[in-house]
Amino acid sequence: MTEQHNGQSLKEKLSARMSHIKGWGVDANPKNDPTYPMRKRFDGDHMTSWGRPAQQPGHEDILHSNERPDVTRVFGTSAPVSGLSGMIRRCAFKYSEGRFAHWLLLLAADRVNMVEGFAQDICHGRATNCITDKGLKAKWKYDRNTVVTQAAVGVAVVGVLALICLRRHRLPQRGFALVQHAFHQPSRLENFLLHSKNLMDLSRHFLRSKI
Amino acid sequence: MLAMNYRGPGRVRASHKPMPEILHPQDAIVRVTGSCICGSDLHLYHGNVPDTRVGTTFGHEFTGVVEEVGPEVHNLKVGDKVLVPFNIACGRCVFCKQGLFGNCHESNPEATAVGGIFGYSHTAGGYDGGQAEYVRVPYADVGPVIIPDDMDLDDAVLLTDVVPTGYQAAEMGGIQVGDTVVIFGAGPIGIMAAKSSWLFGAGRVIVIDQVDYRLEFAQRYAQCEVYNFRSIEDPVLFIKKITDNLGADVCIDAVGAEAAGSALQTFTGRKTLMQAGSATALQWAINSVKKGGVVSIVGVYGPTGNMIPIGNVLNKGITIRANQTSVKRLLPRLIDHVQNGVLNPKEIITHRIPLQDVSDAYRIFSDKLDGCIKTLLIT
Numbered sequence: 001m002t003e004q005h006n007g008q009s010l011k012e013k014l015s016a017r018m019s020h021i022k023g024w025g026v027d028a029n030p031k032n033d034p035t036y037p038m039r040k041r042f043d044g045d046h047m048t049s050w051g052r053p054a055q056q057p058g059h060e061d062i063l064h065s066n067e068r069p070d071v072t073r074v075f076g077t078s079a080p081v082s083g084l085s086g087m088i089r090r091c092a093f094k095y096s097e098g099r100f101a102h103w104l105l106l107l108a109a110d111r112v113n114m115v116e117g118f119a120q121d122i123c124h125g126r127a128t129n130c131i132t133d134k135g136l137k138a139k140w141k142y143d144r145n146t147v148v149t150q151a152a153v154g155v156a157v158v159g160v161l162a163l164i165c166l167r168r169h170r171l172p173q174r175g176f177a178l179v180q181h182a183f184h185q186p187s188r189l190e191n192f193l194l195h196s197k198n199l200m201d202l203s204r205h206f207l208r209s210k211i
Numbered sequence: 212m213l214a215m216n217y218r219g220p221g222r223v224r225a226s227h228k229p230m231p232e233i234l235h236p237q238d239a240i241v242r243v244t245g246s247c248i249c250g251s252d253l254h255l256y257h258g259n260v261p262d263t264r265v266g267t268t269f270g271h272e273f274t275g276v277v278e279e280v281g282p283e284v285h286n287l288k289v290g291d292k293v294l295v296p297f298n299i300a301c302g303r304c305v306f307c308k309q310g311l312f313g314n315c316h317e318s319n320p321e322a323t324a325v326g327g328i329f330g331y332s333h334t335a336g337g338y339d340g341g342q343a344e345y346v347r348v349p350y351a352d353v354g355p356v357i358i359p360d361d362m363d364l365d366d367a368v369l370l371t372d373v374v375p376t377g378y379q380a381a382e383m384g385g386i387q388v389g390d391t392v393v394i395f396g397a398g399p400i401g402i403m404a405a406k407s408s409w410l411f412g413a414g415r416v417i418v419i420d421q422v423d424y425r426l427e428f429a430q431r432y433a434q435c436e437v438y439n440f441r442s443i444e445d446p447v448l449f450i451k452k453i454t455d456n457l458g459a460d461v462c463i464d465a466v467g468a469e470a471a472g473s474a475l476q477t478f479t480g481r482k483t484l485m486q487a488g489s490a491t492a493l494q495w496a497i498n499s500v501k502k503g504g505v506v507s508i509v510g511v512y513g514p515t516g517n518m519i520p521i522g523n524v525l526n527k528g529i530t531i532r533a534n535q536t537s538v539k540r541l542l543p544r545l546i547d548h549v550q551n552g553v554l555n556p557k558e559i560i561t562h563r564i565p566l567q568d569v570s571d572a573y574r575i576f577s578d579k580l581d582g583c584i585k586t587l588l589i590t
């Protein structure tokens with residue numbers, strides 16, 4: 001480990017500069033290196049620039065972290081930013097990597113991008129790929145029970161939602177019945193709750209009919 | 212050419228894409244002979260990595276044949292069979308010079324915290340990956356290694372990530388002779404970490420997971436103790452009890468952001484993305500390690516932040532070590548280990564699936580179907 005460190009020569013160099021600080025470096029111990037063997041120490045440990053390779057062309061359009069001065073000498077060209085998701089991504093790169101806004105905007109852009117991809121697929125007549133893309137063929141082959149259970153739960157959830165929607169359409173009668181019912185309740189709290197709910201339901205219905 | 216194509220969370224397909232081209236004098240184009248699906252790809256597949264754009268091709272574990280080289284590539288020639296480390300590294304920046312090839316500062320414009328990685332979203336540079344017939348390999352003189360003639364291609368492809376990552380997980384644990392090592396995760400990485408822990412002199416190696424077939428495989432392949440946390444009410448308490456109530460010397464997190472086992476972590480980390488992945492395994496690792504012990508993290512987490520008991524890290528005097536693996540740094544040693552039969556990675560490949568069927572391949576690996584440990588996509 002020690003031969004990988006040139007801590008000593010650096011120490012000599014620095015100690016002249018640090019002579020005004022009493023005790024500078026007296027406890028320095030190159031062996032106390034929790035980064036070993038992950039990091040190989042060398043003369044240039046503190047260098048901040050290096051002979052950079054040639055610049056890959058087309059870097060003008062590449063978004064880069066504002067924690068670095070420019071685009072790296074190479075970069076990927078996988079999926080250039082475009083559309084609404086692209087606008088969100090551009091906005092995200094105004095924030096540094098330490099900010100939640102940066103990452104949350106990127107995640108939001110990913111979801112928008114997914115819808116854009118979906119639209120693209122439909123335009124190209126590939127909507128059914130939603131099923132094959134999910135690898136449901138393999139799922140069906142190796143884990144049929146889960147597919148069946150998930151499908152059943154899906155159907156149940158859709159069923160319940162449909163029922164709720166249907167009942168909403170019958171709001172006027174329901175609201176009236178609830179008002180009637182509320183006045184026959186013994187508990188004051190229950191009365192209060194039911195009255196408020198009725199009022200809300202009725203006003204919602206009223207509003208909806210006006211719009 | 213045919214390539215894997217990401218369409219949104221849980222949806223991928225094989226489709227035709229333009230051939231990659233030399234875009235920089237140090238580029239090479241490699242015809243892929245085999246590429247694997249990694250646990251890291253699952254973070255992308257589940258839509259948990261920010262800036263994963265629709266239309267990108269994943270894949271950072273691949274071998275291939277050099278098809279074309281740029282004018283500044285001197286170490287490779289057309290026709291060479293190569294294994295390509297998952298990190299894209301320039302070899303010149305201060306971090307590459309320090310051997311931190313996973314932390315190169317000249318390969319990823321989009322983020323400074325992580326170096327460039329093949330097929331790993333724009334947060335890791337926006338490169339198309341190797342789950343394709345052809346791939347562009349930047350800085351081709353730095354990463355790729357010519358596959359020795361006597362090496363099996365299945366062994367070679369696992370040297371691009373799985374073997375070095377498992378090995379580095381153990382190495383970062385600073386394992387001393389006789390140490391008890393607990394590894395969370397019996398995926399390819401956890402299994403390889405278990406195998407590697409013995410090489411550093413561990414006295415006892417314990418692997419924790421929730422999938423029985425994986426635990427059985429780990430037990431057989433890495434000759435370790437295994438426990439299914441689904442049958443244990445409190446995994447941390449359990450580990451304390453089997454380690455003389457003190458805890459393990461070293462704990463390794465080989466799970467990362469997709470961890471199961473805690474409803475709160477799962478809800479906030481995986482379902483709603485309120486934290487950068489579910490940190491259940493890391494929480495268990497910190498709580499199960501001995502005072503003064505080491506927690507080594509190779510499981511991947513997102514950039515925003517996670518719910519972990521940092522107070523316990525302080526009070527117990529724990530050392531945490533973590534990194535993306537520096538594949539190139541470790542390759543000489545690991546190629547030796549494979550050639551001498553100390554490590555036999557190819558045994559973990561359980562599935563060979565044509566690239567054409569990539570949607571099914573992802574589903575099988577992601578949902579742990581059909582006894583899957585590691586999937587190789589064949590082009």
Ligand SMILES: NC(=O)c1ccc[n+]([C@@H]2O[C@H](COP(=O)([O-])OP(=O)(O)OC[C@H]3O[C@@H](n4cnc5c(N)ncnc54)[C@H](O)[C@@H]3O)[C@@H](O)[C@H]2O)c1
Nearest residue numbers: 250251396398399400420466467470471472510511535536
């Ligand atoms: N640092 C690096 O350079 C690097 C390289 C490769 C992979 N990785 C990361 O390593 C991790 C593992 O990769 P893999 O390919 O083995 O993935 P995998 O998905 O195949 O395996 C993960 C395993 O963890 C298990 N698991 C889930 N929750 C758990 C918990 N709470 N405790 C214990 N086990 C639990 C799962 O059942 C699964 O078997 C991933 O996060 C991946 O991104 C990191």
Ligand SMILES: [Zn+2]
Nearest residue numbers: 249251272372
């Ligand atoms: Zn990988």
Ligand SMILES: [Zn+2]
Nearest residue numbers: 301304307315
């Ligand atoms: Zn570099």
